[in-house]
Amino acid sequence: MQKYRMISNDIRNKILDRTYQANEQIPFERELCEIYDVSKMTVKKALDLLVTEGLIIKRRGSGTFVKDMGPEETKRVTMANQFRGTTAISPGEKIESEILDFSIVHPPEEVAEKLNMALDYFVYDIYRVRLKEGNPFVIEKTYMPIDIIPYLKRENVSGSIYEYIEEKLSLSIQSAHREITVRKATDFEAEKLNLEYGDPVAVAEQVGFLSAGTAFEYSISVHRYDMYAAQIVLTRN
Amino acid sequence: MQKYRMISNDIRNKILDRTYQANEQIPFERELCEIYDVSKMTVKKALDLLVTEGLIIKRRGSGTFVKDMGPEETKRVTMANQFRGTTAISPGEKIESEILDFSIVHPPEEVAEKLNMALDYFVYDIYRVRLKEGNPFVIEKTYMPIDIIPYLKRENVSGSIYEYIEEKLSLSIQSAHREITVRKATDFEAEKLNLEYGDPVAVAEQVGFLSAGTAFEYSISVHRYDMYAAQIVLTRN
DNA sequence: AAGTGGTCTAGACCACATT
DNA sequence: ATGTGGTCTAGACCACTTC
Numbered sequence: 001m002q003k004y005r006m007i008s009n010d011i012r013n014k015i016l017d018r019t020y021q022a023n024e025q026i027p028f029e030r031e032l033c034e035i036y037d038v039s040k041m042t043v044k045k046a047l048d049l050l051v052t053e054g055l056i057i058k059r060r061g062s063g064t065f066v067k068d069m070g071p072e073e074t075k076r077v078t079m080a081n082q083f084r085g086t087t088a089i090s091p092g093e094k095i096e097s098e099i100l101d102f103s104i105v106h107p108p109e110e111v112a113e114k115l116n117m118a119l120d121y122f123v124y125d126i127y128r129v130r131l132k133e134g135n136p137f138v139i140e141k142t143y144m145p146i147d148i149i150p151y152l153k154r155e156n157v158s159g160s161i162y163e164y165i166e167e168k169l170s171l172s173i174q175s176a177h178r179e180i181t182v183r184k185a186t187d188f189e190a191e192k193l194n195l196e197y198g199d200p201v202a203v204a205e206q207v208g209f210l211s212a213g214t215a216f217e218y219s220i221s222v223h224r225y226d227m228y229a230a231q232i233v234l235t236r237n
Numbered sequence: 238m239q240k241y242r243m244i245s246n247d248i249r250n251k252i253l254d255r256t257y258q259a260n261e262q263i264p265f266e267r268e269l270c271e272i273y274d275v276s277k278m279t280v281k282k283a284l285d286l287l288v289t290e291g292l293i294i295k296r297r298g299s300g301t302f303v304k305d306m307g308p309e310e311t312k313r314v315t316m317a318n319q320f321r322g323t324t325a326i327s328p329g330e331k332i333e334s335e336i337l338d339f340s341i342v343h344p345p346e347e348v349a350e351k352l353n354m355a356l357d358y359f360v361y362d363i364y365r366v367r368l369k370e371g372n373p374f375v376i377e378k379t380y381m382p383i384d385i386i387p388y389l390k391r392e393n394v395s396g397s398i399y400e401y402i403e404e405k406l407s408l409s410i411q412s413a414h415r416e417i418t419v420r421k422a423t424d425f426e427a428e429k430l431n432l433e434y435g436d437p438v439a440v441a442e443q444v445g446f447l448s449a450g451t452a453f454e455y456s457i458s459v460h461r462y463d464m465y466a467a468q469i470v471l472t473r474n
Numbered sequence: 475a476a477g478t479g480g481t482c483t484a485g486a487c488c489a490c491a492t493t
Numbered sequence: 494a495t496g497t498g499g500t501c502t503a504g505a506c507c508a509c510t511t512c
Binding site for chain 2: 052059
């Protein structure tokens with residue numbers, strides 16, 4: 001593991017276990033250089049990671065400080081910096097899928113735009129209801145180009161597609177662009193999610209990218225309103 | 238302006254105006270060093286900004302590539318990296334406020350936790366309905382410690398509080414932690430937002446931080462479901 | 475093997491806040 | 494005046510792809 005990552009982890013832990021307390025000043029960069037026996041740029045990179053995460057704040061001329069948060073907020077922020085597929089969000093809880101559709105089609109125009117692909121290529125069209133401990137909580141519609149994610153079978157689709165991509169195909173997922181909106185459930189959604197028609201749903205529309213830079217996934221997931229929350233850390237550069 | 242920021246802006250513009258096209262490889266870091274006459278670390282920092290924004294992807298051993306996105310998605314991603322108060326989100330559109338309450342109180346327990354302050358200190362309690370072009374679209378409940386944001390008057394509250402903080406008080410807003418959830422509108426919310434009871438609303442709960450590292454704001458805003466969207470770029474470190 | 479981006483260094487100088 | 498973090502350099506070496 002890289003030095004800056006070790007340092008960053010070490011300091012994060014010290015914030016989480018309150019060795020460095022809220023609003024407290026942490027050692028100067030110069031001191032951290034000595035403590036960890038590294039150069040200034042390495043310390044800076046480690047601290048910048050924590051700034052992006054939202055845990056600390058640096059003030060030129062005075063020092064570096066732990067953000068003034070309560071313990072709960074601190075934990076939440078640490079969590080918010082994860083990024084995983086639906087299945088991995090609640091580890092320890094059992095996630096199953098009801099497959100409504102699994103076929104190969106030409107992409108609808110909007111999907112082709114999002115995946116930046118030609119209309120005469122093919123995509124998987126995967127339509128699933130996902131259940132946590134037996135209770136449906138999200139309907140996911142996923143499109144993936146067959147050229148990028150080959151050999152996808154029904155059995156892979158019943159579990160975690162992300163896992164299939166990363167472990168079976170050894171592809172690496174790099175990032176995702178997500179838009180969250182809110183609307184009323186349709187009849188169909190209400191039925192599948194055990195809601196009433198017109199009840200609220202959260203809609204997350206997402207484009208996923210591989211390390212190679214290609215868009216590999218366009219998905220729209222419709223969540224039960226009482227089983228959805230999104231966390232964001234916004235930072236001014 | 239810093240060199241890395243100029244370079245980063247320049248490359249961002251070239252992506253936006255399609256000088257560098259989707260999925261295209263941009264010049265190697267070594268070449269960029271020569272083009273801009275800077276060192277490698279400076280180029281790296283400029284590119285890393287764009288990686289965080291979600292515009293490009295770097296692949297060790299092969300090069301740096303523009304993400305494989307359509308033009309719309311590219312613009313959206315560029316937008317998503319902003320962060321402003323409600324008033325500034327739609328420039329050019331007229332935002333007004335109906336003030337439901339503006340008082341000074343001891344913080345409720347949850348607020349004290351979020352703002353990491355003692356229960357016997359004081360906070361402003363600001364309750365507003367905000368209207369865009371005359372139409373109500375969000376109800377905002379805001380708490381701010383009076384010690385951090387002094388002299389706040391009713392006139393400041395009818396406009397942009399962020400503007401007051403940054404321009405009148407010369408404080409600098411650094412970041413915010415936001416959680417988005419969904420639920421049904423209460424009777425009161427429905428009335429104020431011109432909705433029906435039980436219609437969906439998006440709830441954004443936010444803690445704002447100053448450059449000094451102190452939490453200066455805890456707010457809960459309840460949005461009309463048809464006038465809310467949040468964008469997120471998720472990146473794996 | 476050659477060439478990419480990733481990490482790290484030691485040191486210079488700058489901008490800013492505190493003293 | 495001192496000391497903080499911010500930027501930038503020139504160069505070394507490493508990890509990874511295949512330029």
